[in-house]
Amino acid sequence: FDDRDGYVWMDGEFLPHRDAKVHVLTHALHYASSVFEGERAYGGVVFKSREHSQRLHNSAKLLGFSLPYSVEELDRAKAELIKKQGWENCYLRALAWRGSEQMGVSAKRDDVHVSIAAWEWGDYFKDKMKGVRLMIAPWRRPAPDTAPCQSKAAGLYMVCTLSRHAATDAGFDDAMMFDWRGQIAEGTGANIFFVREGVLHTPTPDCFLNGITRQTVIALAKKAGIEVVERAIWPNELANFSEAFLTGSAAEITPIREIAGLPFKPSTLTEQIMADFSALTRRANK
Numbered sequence: 136f137d138d139r140d141g142y143v144w145m146d147g148e149f150l151p152h153r154d155a156k157v158h159v160l161t162h163a164l165h166y167a168s169s170v171f172e173g174e175r176a177y178g179g180v181v182f183k184s185r186e187h188s189q190r191l192h193n194s195a196k197l198l199g200f201s202l203p204y205s206v207e208e209l210d211r212a213k214a215e216l217i218k219k220q221g222w223e224n225c226y227l228r229a230l231a232w233r234g235s236e237q238m239g240v241s242a243k244r245d246d247v248h249v250s251i252a253a254w255e256w257g258d259y260f261k262d263k264m265k266g267v268r269l270m271i272a273p274w275r276r277p278a279p280d281t282a283p284c285q286s287k288a289a290g291l292y293m294v295c296t297l298s299r300h301a302a303t304d305a306g307f308d309d310a311m312m313f314d315w316r317g318q319i320a321e322g323t324g325a326n327i328f329f330v331r332e333g334v335l336h337t338p339t340p341d342c343f344l345n346g347i348t349r350q351t352v353i354a355l356a357k358k359a360g361i362e363v364v365e366r367a368i369w370p371n372e373l374a375n376f377s378e379a380f381l382t383g384s385a386a387e388i389t390p391i392r393e394i395a396g397l398p399f400k401p402s403t404l405t406e407q408i409m410a411d412f413s414a415l416t417r418r419a420n421k
């Protein structure tokens with residue numbers, strides 16, 4: 136990913152992509168003191184840019200640091216970056232991290248860096264439209280008193296990468312993670328929804344990200360008169376659901392066709408949410 140043309144916005148300026156580097160003694164590399172955002176632009180406009188910039192600020196705050204750039208400055212940098220790259224549709228990765236000014240568990244409080252990179256990224260899953268197959272993850276989402284779980288912090292992705300690798304090694308596309316109580320939580324990089332008799336059910340985000348796409352889907356469903364229930368969902372309920380899908384900035388709306396041997400058939404509700412989401416993202420640039 137480093138050997139590319141184009142630009143990366145880093146600490147207030149646009150650098151050639153290949154020059155956007157950090158030192159090996161970067162606090163974030165040793166102690167996971169970094170937070171990030173994954174976003175998509177549609178038709179040259181970053182979808183929900185402000186919400187993502189605000190979440191980056193909030194994620195950093197939860198790790199005890201603050202960003203030296205305002206939400207407005209981040210939004211402007213993102214818009215300028217994709218304009219400079221000349222891309223209508225792309226993925227953006229904003230990152231904030233503690234730098235190399237001090238080494239040790241205790242960090243220098245004001246040593247915070249911010250970057251925004253972008254690249255053209257098609258579907259998050261190969262054969263997304265066919266529906267993905269999920270395995271049960273070998274790792275659980277940590278309890279709220281063991282990690283700042285509402286922060287989109289790099290450290291919280293350790294179990295996600297391990298789980299995703301376990302799934303792909305076993306021939307699945309991704310893993311579905313339980314929380315520390317054993318309730319269904321989410322995918323490794325996306326939230327999860329289920330359908331039962333025309334009603335959408337999704338786990339309450341009390342120990343994982345309340346995704347921006349998740350919130351968008353809930354709003355779209357309510358607007359379409361579809362009932363949405365946020366609640367604790369246990370694995371033994373899986374057989375009661377007919378449809379299931381993942382939501383995320385990268386994953387967008389991804390239908391699920393299997394969870395650990397149980398078949399799901401993407402149908403009317405999944406299709407409607409996909410169509411409404413795609414209409415909204417297309418409209419977002421108008």
Ligand code: PMP
Pocket residue numbers: 173295321322323324325326343344345346347348349382383384385
């Ligand atoms: N959960 C995890 C673990 C994620 O990485 C993501 C992607 N950011 C989501 C949920 C969905 O969040 P969003 O819709 O805001 O992208």
